[in-house]
Amino acid sequence: MPALPDSVRMREVGPRDGFQNEPETIATADKVRLIDLLAATGLKRIEVTSFVRSDVIPQLADAEEVLAGVERRDGVAFSVLIPNERGLDRALEQRDRFDEISVFLSASETHNQRNVNRSIEESLNGLERTLETAREAGLRCEGVIATSFGCPYEGEVPSERVFGIAERLAAAGCAEVGFGDTTGMANPCQVHAFFAEARDRLAGAELTAHFHNTRGQGLANVLAALEEGIDSFEASFGELGGCPVPPGSTGNVSSEDVVSMLHEMGVETGVDLPALIEASRAAQQVLGRPLGSHVLRAGPVDWAGSQATN
Ligand code: ZN
Numbered sequence: 614m615p616a617l618p619d620s621v622r623m624r625e626v627g628p629r630d631g632f633q634n635e636p637e638t639i640a641t642a643d644k645v646r647l648i649d650l651l652a653a654t655g656l657k658r659i660e661v662t663s664f665v666r667s668d669v670i671p672q673l674a675d676a677e678e679v680l681a682g683v684e685r686r687d688g689v690a691f692s693v694l695i696p697n698e699r700g701l702d703r704a705l706e707q708r709d710r711f712d713e714i715s716v717f718l719s720a721s722e723t724h725n726q727r728n729v730n731r732s733i734e735e736s737l738n739g740l741e742r743t744l745e746t747a748r749e750a751g752l753r754c755e756g757v758i759a760t761s762f763g764c765p766y767e768g769e770v771p772s773e774r775v776f777g778i779a780e781r782l783a784a785a786g787c788a789e790v791g792f793g794d795t796t797g798m799a800n801p802c803q804v805h806a807f808f809a810e811a812r813d814r815l816a817g818a819e820l821t822a823h824f825h826n827t828r829g830q831g832l833a834n835v836l837a838a839l840e841e842g843i844d845s846f847e848a849s850f851g852e853l854g855g856c857p858v859p860p861g862s863t864g865n866v867s868s869e870d871v872v873s874m875l876h877e878m879g880v881e882t883g884v885d886l887p888a889l890i891e892a893s894r895a896a897q898q899v900l901g902r903p904l905g906s907h908v909l910r911a912g913p914v915d916w917a918g919s920q921a922t923n
Contacts, residue, residue: 615840615841617839617840617878617879617880618839618842618843618844618880619880619881620844620880620881620882620883621839621844621845621846621875621880621881621882622657622658622844622845622846623656623657623658623846623847623848623868623871623872623882623883623884624656624658624659624660624692624821624845624846624847624848625651625656625658625659625660625847625848625849625850625868626660626823626847626848626849626854626865627647627651627849627850627851627853627854627865627868627896628644628647628648628651628659628660628661628662628679629660629661629662629663629673629693629694630660630847630849630853630854630855630865631849631850631851631853631854631864631865631896632644632662632672632673632853633663633665633670633672633673634672634853634854634855634864635672635853635900637900638671638672638674639672639899639900641675641678641679641682642682643899644662644675644679644682645679645682645683646895647892647895647896647899648661648679648683649683649684650888650891650892650895651850651889651892652683652684652686652689653686653888654884654885654888654889654892655882655883655884655885655888656689656868656883656884656889657688657689657690657883658689658690658692658713659689659690659691659692660691660692660693660694660715660847661679661680661683661691661692661693661711662675662676662679662680662693662694663676663693663694663695663696663700664676664693664694664695664696664700664701664703664704665694665696665700666696666699666700676693676703676704677703677706677707680693680707680710680711681707681710683710685710690712690713690753691710691711691712691713692711692712692713692714692715692755693711693713693714693715694714694715694716694717695714695715695716695743695747696716696717696729697729697739697740697743698739698742698743698746700743701714701743701746701747705746705750708750711752712752712753713752713753713754713755714747714752714753714754714755715754715755715756715757715791716740716743716744716747716754716755716756716757716782716787717756717757717758717759717793718731718733718736718737718740718756718758718759718778719733719736719758719759719760719764719795720733720758720759720760720761720764720770720774720775720778721759721760721764721766721767721770722767723764723766723767724759724760724764724765724766724767724795725759727766727859728759733778737778737781737782740756740782740785741781741785744756744782744785744786744787745785745786747786748786753788753789754786754787754788754789755787755788755789755790755791755821756779756782756783756785756787756789756790756791757790757791757792757793757823758775758778758779758782758790758791758792758793759793759795760793760795760796761775761792761793761794761795761807762792762794762798762799762803762804762807763794763796763798763799764796764798765796765798765859765862766859772806772807772810772811775792775807776810776811776814776815779792779811779814779815779818780814780815783815783817783818787818788818788819789818789819789820789821789845790815790818790819790820790821791821791822791823791847792807792811792820792821792822792823793823793825794823794824794825794834795825795862796825796827796859796862797824797825797826797827797828797830797831797862797863798827798828799824799830799834800830800833800834801830801833801834801836801837802837804822804834804837804838804841805837805840805841808820808822808837808838808841808842808843809841812841812842812843819845820843820845821843821845821846821847822834822835822838822843822845822846822847823846823847823865824838824846824848824865824866825854825855825862825863825864825865825866826852826863826864826865826866826867826905827862827863827864831865831866831867831870831871832866832870832871832874834866835866835871835874836874839880846871847865848865848866848867848868848870848871849864849865849866849867849868850867850868850869850889850892850893850896850906851864851867851868851869851893851896851897851904851905851906851909852864852865852866852867852870852904852905852906852909853865853896853904863905864905867893867904867905867906867907867908867909868884868889868893868906869886869889869890869893869906869908869909870906870907870908872884872886872889872908873886873908873913873914877914886908886913887913890908890909890912890913893906893909894909897909
């Protein structure tokens with residue numbers, strides 16, 4: 614069996630990827646309480662909101678209020694998702710309340726058009742200017758490439774195109790490049806081959822895997838990436854999440870499922886799993902429905918107690 618990293622960095626993206634996909638807008642006070650709970654679990658990176666236009670994603674129209682409400686903690690980096698230069702201008706008015714930005718585009722022309730109404734080249738040109746401004750403001754930058762492993766409209770996405778976009782983002786100042794399996798189309802064999810090549814091609818940047826569990830392959834894909842030496846992951850508590858297009862794109866791989874699997878395999882995350890489960894339970898109460906994560910339902914593995922049931 615390939616050696617696994619001793620520890621990984623987790624970024625919690627539920628407050629953005631999750632909350633933006635909820636049919637009902639969550640009250641700002643509830644968002645703030647849930648983010649405060651997440652920040653107390655030992656998670657060191659949290660994507661707290663997005664500065665997209667409120668008429669496009671009304672669920673995150675309270676980005677300023679959320680940032681003003683959440684408690685800053687030493688050692689916890691807050692990031693915000695930035696769609697374009699206008700979004701960055703809005704975010705910079707709150708500059709002291711966050712540490713990092715993520716910018717995004719799709720590796721599929723069709724998905725990018727439907728998601729942000731631009732061609733890939735138009736997105737890259739805009740993001741290059743946005744990243745320059747962000748770096749001048751001292752912000753660490755991540756570039757996320759959606760549909761890196763397949764597109765619901767176009768099917769296969771050539772990894773050559775994904776790596777070309779990643780190289781442009783790295784050259785424009787992204788210290789980190791995230792690869793999104795936005796609609797859960799990746800399989801573990803593909804993930805192995807993808808990251809084996811990505812590590813060679815993009816040696817200077819931190820490479821982050823962002824899997825959705827739309828078809829139940831999220832954890833298998835996390836393991837495949839780990840086996841290729843990837844040690845940075847994004848996930849959502851409670852398996853919240855999705856994608857605005859197409860409809861029916863369900864949640865990210867669940868943070869507590871990932872953390873539980875990693876801990877059972879001896880890979881450190883720094884996260885207090887019971888505290889993370891409590892945060893997901895609180896989200897379940899706010900949303901008023903059972904959430905998809907397995908560990909939320911079953912609890913952490915308990916070797917001593919597991920003999921009691923069969
Ligand atoms: Zn996502």
